[in-house]
Amino acid sequence: MNKAIVTLKKGEGRMLKSGGAWIFDNEIESVMGNFDDGDIVLVHDFDGYPLGRGFINRHSKIRVRMLTRNIDQEINEAFFAKRLRDAWEYRKKTVDISSCRIVFGEADFLPGMVIDKFSDVLVFQALALGIDRYKELLIRILREILQEDGIWIHGVYERSDAKEREKEGLSKVSGFFDGKFDTDVEIVENGVRYLVDVKDGQKTGFFLDQKYNRLAIQRLCKDAKVLDCFTHTGSFALNAGIAGASSVLGVDASELAIKQAEKNAELNGLSDRVRFMNRDVFALLPELEKQGEKFDMVILDPPAFTKSRSSVKNAVKGYREINLRGMKLVKDGGFLATCSCSHFMDYELFTKTIAQAARNVHVRLRQVEFRTQSPDHPILWAADESYYLKFYIFQVCREY
Incomplete structure (x- = not known):
């Protein structure tokens, strides 16, 4: 020792x-x-x-x-097996485990490690030097734990390609962990089918943290005209489509993401009602406003506008602008779903920013619900970095 x-x-x-x-x-x-x-x-x-x-x-x-916190605790195979088993048992009790985040770093008491399960494929990130040394052991143990529940992992892909590794003195690493397989992995979530690109998709390939927030918008989308901004691979748009929306437009600046979103729409038989546009959202929304477009529901799921305290002021401007533009496009009595995935844009500041946007466009917001990240991304109190996703649904009222 x-x-x-x-x-x-x-x-x-x-x-x-x-x-x-x-x-x-x-x-x-x-x-x-x-x-x-x-x-x-x-x-x-x-x-x-x-x-x-x-x-x-x-x-x-x-x-x-x-x-x-136990100074006599040996950090060995038995230690990691208990940590991983605890993490898996927690997911079995709290989320749909067909696809979920199994390890969420510090919130699972395994700092610097993220492991996502997409159907029968694991994707992992080692973000800290200490945990990077144990990645082979951790993956082997986790496979054995899953096998006990009859889950056989077909392949493992490493996505240790985040910038955080540079702060640890580590180079970026990505690739097959122990054998090649098709890196377009099909999953089903909330009744929607997706092809997840674990090789080239953002982060680990798919944003599992919004799972139940996507489900929450379904009941509001029947027969609705929906605009999904920053659609990525189409997840909110497809939840709207499968819930019976009359038409859905998903918008994203990434051509790769839009191509994947179109594949996903086809996979679900929704290509006739769910279409996608490769555009910058900030540029498109004023154009839609000038054209007199109105939607029954507008969804705003932007990337993090700030990843440090020093850039929070500029982030506030971005969130205020995008929410202001989004509110203008919602019909009277329609709905706005809006979120922030930046840890530094905390709950109080995000709420204040939305309120400012509402005042600027003279609408009244009636809160339907407030949500955070899916339980497979647990929020560990006192570990502030584990709480990052804030998600509101509002009814937008003009004539009251």
């Missing part, structure tokens, strides 16, 4: 002590003992009180990622 000891400065470690998993470089007083980056170290408070064990990496501002 490695005996290197990290000691915190007096008064530091507040996030850790309230339940978080990260220790930043400026919180550390000293590191005593020999270690290599990626090793497991002991963590002590300034007075020597033991706080737990975690991975250390001098290349990262997140200097230590905690694995356990």
